């Protein structure tokens with residue numbers, strides 16, 4: 097049971113998934129950030145220093161100059177001098193991404209201020225064929241399959257996370273849904289009076305596009321009176337959606353043909369008339385779980401008819417970044433979250449909860465990793 101907290105995940109074990117994130121994914125990521133733009137040598141050096149420090153050194157304090165321009169309220173002085181792997185994985189990853197922003201002078205007044213270090217990769221994905229295919233597929237949907245198809249593409253869009261492509265563990269096949277509460281999700285919207293629906297976004301590109309289409313559907317089908325889309329206020333994890341990414345995605349839809357264009361134009365209208373509201377709370381870029389949500393954000397979800405929580409990182413923050421037993425009850429672990437919720441998540445880290453004993457046995461019996469490959473997914477609800 098969950099009365100006692102399971103161990104918090106860290107990245108000290110070289111055989112662990114979090115270790116591979118720091119030692120295999122991050123070098124690829126740093127190289128990409130370093131070369132995506134012709135950066136001055138000082139930025140390249142700062143990125144290299146960060147990589148060396150986070151793989152074989154100890155945690156150092158954030159740059160004072162950077163903090164003057166943008167505070168990072170989550171700095172923990174007790175971690176100074178500690179090997180990165182011995183700090184909580186959730187904190188360490190978050191700090192790593194903040195340090196990337198500092199290395200590329202994201203907050204420092206000057207020419208690099210506000211330039212998204214992941215912008216080129218996100219732009220390439222948004223311009224790519226996969227997005228064209230997703231948009232073209234909208235024209236083939238029969239009305240009676242629309243809901244299921246939109247939920248499916250929002251869910252599996254999470255698998256397309258760009259950080260995944262920086263690592264070796266992306267599987268090719270799709271394992272499938274290992275918790276499927278799609279019917280409960282549907283009921284939460286279809287069998288209740290419509291209210292304000294919220295969606296906590298995850299990645300830009302192939303994930304954000306179907307998220308936006310889903311929100312448009314909620315409005316158009318009368319399943320929500322208004323919708324709120326929560327994104328990161330600034331670049332965070334490699335492919336995380338920012339307000340600029342939302343606007344680019346709406347523009348991409350509106351510039352397409354067929355149904356995608358209609359949806360894009362309608363989303364633009366909804367942004368203008370406030371039926372679709374974009375919010376970007378600073379907390380979304382912090383290393384804390386949602387148990388520690390500030391009161392203003394908590395109040396927003398408390399009055400929501402439903403909150404859709406997207407992706408792997410949001411899931412870790414929702415249930416806690418801990419080595420829970422995979423049968424630990426989802427409802428119990430998310431009881432702290434105000435209001436009804438649904439999690440749409442492909443599994444890309446060690447955290448797994450809410451599975452049945454039989455499912456765990458079947459997955460374990462495959463003899464292959466199932467928690468971290470993105471091949472499996474869950475739709476989990478709590479009313």
Ligand SMILES: O=P(O)(O)OC[C@@]1(O)O[C@H](CO)[C@@H](O)[C@@H]1O
Pocket residue numbers: 117121189254257259260298299333406407408409410412444445
């Ligand atoms: O939240 P997302 O985009 O679904 O997934 C993000 C994520 O998979 O990337 C990291 C590894 O790079 C994981 O720690 C993390 O959970």
